[in-house]
Amino acid sequence: MLSLSSRLRLHLILLSFVTLQCLTVTTATCHMDDEAGLLAFKSAITADPSGKLNSWKPGTDCCKWFGISCDGNNHRVTTLTLVGQPDQSNTSLSGTISPSLSKLHYLGGIYLQDLQNLSGPFPNLLFSLPNIEYVYIENSKLSGQIPANIGDLTRLFALSFADNRFSGPIPSSISNLTQLGQLKFGGNLLTGTVPAGIQQLKKLTLLSLDRNQLTGTVPDIFSTLTELRSLSLSHNKFSGKIPSTISALAPKLIYLKLGHNYFTGQIPNFLGSFHALDTLDLSWNRFSGTVPKSFGNLTKIFNLDLSHNFLVDPFPEMNVKGIESLDLSYNGFHLSEIPKWVTSSTIIYSLKVARCGIKIKLDDWKPAETYFYDYIDLSDNEISGSPVGLLNRTNYLVGFQASGNRIRFDMESVKFPNTLKDLDLSRNLVFGKLPKAISGLEKLNVSNNHLCGPIPANKFSASAFSGNDCLCGSPLSPCKA
Numbered sequence: 001m002l003s004l005s006s007r008l009r010l011h012l013i014l015l016s017f018v019t020l021q022c023l024t025v026t027t028a029t030c031h032m033d034d035e036a037g038l039l040a041f042k043s044a045i046t047a048d049p050s051g052k053l054n055s056w057k058p059g060t061d062c063c064k065w066f067g068i069s070c071d072g073n074n075h076r077v078t079t080l081t082l083v084g085q086p087d088q089s090n091t092s093l094s095g096t097i098s099p100s101l102s103k104l105h106y107l108g109g110i111y112l113q114d115l116q117n118l119s120g121p122f123p124n125l126l127f128s129l130p131n132i133e134y135v136y137i138e139n140s141k142l143s144g145q146i147p148a149n150i151g152d153l154t155r156l157f158a159l160s161f162a163d164n165r166f167s168g169p170i171p172s173s174i175s176n177l178t179q180l181g182q183l184k185f186g187g188n189l190l191t192g193t194v195p196a197g198i199q200q201l202k203k204l205t206l207l208s209l210d211r212n213q214l215t216g217t218v219p220d221i222f223s224t225l226t227e228l229r230s231l232s233l234s235h236n237k238f239s240g241k242i243p244s245t246i247s248a249l250a251p252k253l254i255y256l257k258l259g260h261n262y263f264t265g266q267i268p269n270f271l272g273s274f275h276a277l278d279t280l281d282l283s284w285n286r287f288s289g290t291v292p293k294s295f296g297n298l299t300k301i302f303n304l305d306l307s308h309n310f311l312v313d314p315f316p317e318m319n320v321k322g323i324e325s326l327d328l329s330y331n332g333f334h335l336s337e338i339p340k341w342v343t344s345s346t347i348i349y350s351l352k353v354a355r356c357g358i359k360i361k362l363d364d365w366k367p368a369e370t371y372f373y374d375y376i377d378l379s380d381n382e383i384s385g386s387p388v389g390l391l392n393r394t395n396y397l398v399g400f401q402a403s404g405n406r407i408r409f410d411m412e413s414v415k416f417p418n419t420l421k422d423l424d425l426s427r428n429l430v431f432g433k434l435p436k437a438i439s440g441l442e443k444l445n446v447s448n449n450h451l452c453g454p455i456p457a458n459k460f461s462a463s464a465f466s467g468n469d470c471l472c473g474s475p476l477s478p479c480k481a
């Protein structure tokens with residue numbers, strides 16, 4: 001039988017043992033609410049082919065789990081970051097976003113990007129997270145409407161649901177998210193108009209509503225949005241004129257995309273005063289009149305797309321140091337030549353000037369640098385001569401389109417760049433035999449030329465070869481023995 005003192009001692013030892021265990025427990029595992037919330041998130045994931053959540057095991061420190069970070073002081077979970085790769089389905093996550101994430105009371109950032117296959121409605125758990133500031137749930141399959149009370153998430157600095165399947169309108173309460181620096185709803189199925197209350201989001205540096213089904217005129221909301229660097233409204237159904245308050249964005253805007261809408265009227269003069277602009281896309285609209293002379297002042301423009309409008313001559317002289325990509329196709333231009341500021345660019349990789357009234361002899365066009373070219377479209381001009389020298393100097397060319405010109409050369413003399421996939425020389429004066437190299441292309445059209453002889457093995461349809469002098473063999477009729 002133990003004496004009282006020994007029993008007391010034993011008790012003390014037990015007690016200290018327990019306390020010690022308690023201590024090791026608190027340092028070895030994270031807060032039980034955080035652990036429970038994250039394990040519930042994991043259990044709502046039905047497929048995780050790349051094993052992103054393999055380290056998420058009960059009883060281990062959730063602060064050390066893949067994709068989790070914690071506050072150094074209180075050891076609570078502050079961010080959840082799981083990112084896939086957009087074009088690799090084996091990096092996806094399938095399933096839904098568990099409402100139990102709301103247990104993570106210190107969660108400040110949710111980054112679930114390019115996971116591709118998260119489904120379910122808008123994650124209402126966001127409304128129960130008192131500290132949430134950054135939400136990027138991008139490129140998945142969330143659907144349904146954006147809740148009308150989204151304006152309650154007033155702590156948010158960034159909100160992105162880009163590339164999901166949300167439908168319905170953008171709620172007007174969005175105007176209450178006055179801390180927002182970034183708002184991204186691009187790539188959904190949103191309908192209705194742009195809420196005028198967006199003008200209250202004075203801290204916005206990035207606004208993207210592109211690739212939705214938004215309609216109406218764009219309201220004049222920009223005079224207060226002077227911090228905007230990037231504005232994208234392309235691929236919607238907007239109509240009317242470019243709102244005049246966009247001129248307020250002149251000092252800082254770098255990126256402006258309004259393409260693929262139904263905008264009308266003239267391109268406003270004030271766009272020429274956007275000194276920081278490096279990307280401007282007004283393509284596939286109904287802009288008419290001339291391109292303002294003030295565009296000569298867009299010295300930093302690298303990417304300019306004005307294609308598929310009703311713009312007419314004269315095209316202004318640009319003072320850009322080096323253009324990277326230019327598309328002026330399918331307007332009412334008669335440029336006669338490829339502009340000097342294009343020919344002199346040493347960094348250009350894409351040139352598209354289809355139906356621009358160009359009348360050069362191709363051999364005479366001596367671009368300062370051809371090395372970076374991956375796309376050249378010269379279709380439907382009055383270009384003569386031969387592209388052999390040009391093609392010989394482009395190491396990375398992927399597409400060459402020159403249909404509907406007066407190009408005349410011996411097809412056998414051309415050396416294709418190894419990278420070439422898409423070649424259209426239809427409706428020209430090309431002669432000679434087809435080289436074997438055409439077999440490796442993905443797209444080809446040499447119809448309506450003066451080619452002759454057997455067609456090398458290929459997967460193309462007859463219309464790619466028809467209208468030549470004496471081409472024979474599959475897919476045309478067999479060659480005579």
Ligand SMILES: *[C@@H]1O[C@H](CO)[C@@H](O)[C@H](O)[C@H]1NC(C)=O
Nearest residue numbers: 049050051087088089090091
């Ligand atoms: C996913 O598949 C691609 C090829 O399709 C492979 O290169 C890559 O390593 C795979 N990634 C993972 C995480 O399994």
Ligand SMILES: *[C@@H]1O[C@H](CO)[C@@H](O)[C@H](O)[C@H]1NC(C)=O
Nearest residue numbers: 046047089092094095117119
């Ligand atoms: C995406 O998720 C759905 C339902 O959660 C599932 O049926 C489907 O197989 C998943 N697709 C891929 C490519 O993982």
Ligand SMILES: *[C@@H]1O[C@H](CO)[C@@H](O)[C@H](O)[C@H]1NC(C)=O
Nearest residue numbers: 148151172173174175176197
């Ligand atoms: C913005 O928030 C205030 C206060 O919560 C509220 O009264 C108002 O209705 C909200 N505005 C919108 C447009 O929802």
Ligand SMILES: *[C@@H]1O[C@H](CO)[C@@H](O)[C@H](O)[C@H]1NC(C)=O
Nearest residue numbers: 272273292293294295296297
């Ligand atoms: C270009 O900018 C300068 C100085 O800001 C201005 O004086 C000139 O008128 C502008 N040119 C055009 C064509 O707008």
Ligand SMILES: *[C@@H]1O[C@H](CO)[C@@H](O)[C@H](O)[C@H]1NC(C)=O
Nearest residue numbers: 388389390392393413414415
């Ligand atoms: C193509 O380039 C090669 C080597 O760079 C050169 O020998 C050849 O003459 C060139 N051919 C033409 C038609 O310019």
Ligand SMILES: *[C@@H]1O[C@H](CO)[C@@H](O)[C@H](O)[C@H]1NC(C)=O
Nearest residue numbers: 426427445447448461463464
């Ligand atoms: C080739 O171009 C002609 C017009 O020149 C067109 O009619 C035909 O459909 C085109 N074929 C292919 C396969 O692109």
